[in-house]
Amino acid sequence: MKYLDEFSDPDLARRLLDQIHAATTRPWAMMEVCGGQTHSIIRHGIDQLLPEGVEMIHGPGCPVCVTPLEVIDKALAIAARPGVIFCSFGDMLRVPGSGQDLFGVKSAGGDVRVVYSPLDALKLAREHPDREVVFFGIGFETTAPANAMTVYQARRLGTGNFSLLVSHVLVPPAIAAIMESPRCRVQAFLAAGHVCSVMGTAEYPPLASRYRVPIVVTGFEPLDILEGIRRTVLQLEAGRYEVENAYPRAVRDEGNVPAREMLLDVFEVTDRTWRGIGEIPRSGWRLSDRYAEFDAERRFAVTGIHTGESPLCRSGEVLRGLIKPHECAAFGKRCTPRNPLGATMVSAEGACAAYHAYRRLELADAR
Structure with missing residues (x-):
């Protein structure tokens, strides 16, 4: 297949579904790690077409959703300072902190700008040498190489008024944390294809062996996901992991070697707090000592900001796969995309946003 619409072909989808139904003899619960996969599953109704008892559990794979509240508050504190140009991708601007969001800072006079690449922020820093320019660097292994390259370029060019507020997280430690949770029901994983396109697959066999779970690297179109589910069911039924x-078409075992080398140069592994989940050891990146001068947390002395989560928002349970979004009492009532309690409702990859966009009326009819 060469064209995107072929990955949504209904006849091919039906064949894959028939094979999944034919292979399934018992209930299985598998987690798709990526929020983009979650939206594709809910939008196309894939979970409703699977055999009865085959459950898709939505994982913590939305980078906006897992960015901890205290990091949002650090971003708000930096963005509100005079002389700062705070740059971010657009999906972060409506994510609530403990008091407001970046749109609120902007409306109060802060210079908050949406950019489409971290290199756009570096360009702004070179165009405004009298201003401090900060880029909000969040996400999984997918977005990290571009942020690493930008810091590398800032150092090479001597752009001292650029810095990065880092909140990068790593998928394999999150899988381990999920499997070690006492309430875990996950029996298999659909791994995020874009993460593996960067990092490769070498970190996953030890996890599959240790926790006795199949891990199938999967894309994001309907046929990608169905093929991933088919392979996963076949492994589960055969007792393989x-x-x-x-x-x-996108993932090689070794990943993207130049990107990985850049990451190893600019970042180092650290413990990282995940919103709604808590601290996972060695689950994130921070700037290495060679690039510490570009660390916005240190530059603006916001390392001491610590914020507790709202007790009204159950997004942490959603991110851990313990509940579905509509099982939260606030879903669609006190928590909506216009007035979100948590990032899972406002993010373009959040599970709560997916259910609100594609299942809201159906769920209302069922109540």
Whole structure:
């Protein structure tokens, strides 16, 4: 197949579904790690077409959603300072902190700008040498190489008024944390194809072996996801727990070697707090000592900001796969995309946003 619409072909989808139904003899629960996969599953109704008892559990794979509240508050504190140009991707501007969001800072006079690449922020820093320019660097292994390259370029060019507020997280430690949770029901994982396109697959076989779970690397279109589910069911039924690459058009076992080398140069592994989940050891990146001068937390002395989560928002349970979004009492009532309690409702990859966009009326009819 060469064209995107072929990955939504209904006849091919039906064949894959028939194979999944034919192979399934018992209930299984599998987690899709990526929020983009969650939206594709809910938008196309894939979870409703699967055999009865085959459950898709939505994982913590939305980078906006897992950015901890205290990091949002650090961003708000920096963005509100005079002389700062605070740059971010657009999906972060409506994520609530403990008191407001970045749109609120902007409306109060802060210079908050949406950019489409961290290099746009570096360009602004070179155009405004009298201003401090900060880029909000969040996300999984997918977005980290571009942020690493931008810091590398800032150092090479001597752009001292640029800095990065870092909140990068890593998928494999999150899988381990989920499997070690006492309430875990996950029996298999659909791994995020874009993460593996950068990092490769080498970190996953030890996880599959240790926790006895199949891990299938999967893309994001309907046929990608169905093929990932098919392979996962076949492994579960056979009692196998291996790593399979169902996304070979984008993923190689070794990943993107130059990108990985850049990451190793600019970042170092650290413990990281995940919003709604808590601290996971060695689950994130921070700037290495060579690039510490570009660390916005240190530059603006906001390392001491610590914020507790709202007790009204159950997004942490959603992110851990313990509940579905509509099982939260605030869903669609006190918590909506216009007035979100948590990031899972406002993010373009959040599970709560997916249910609100594609299942809201159906769920209302069922109540």
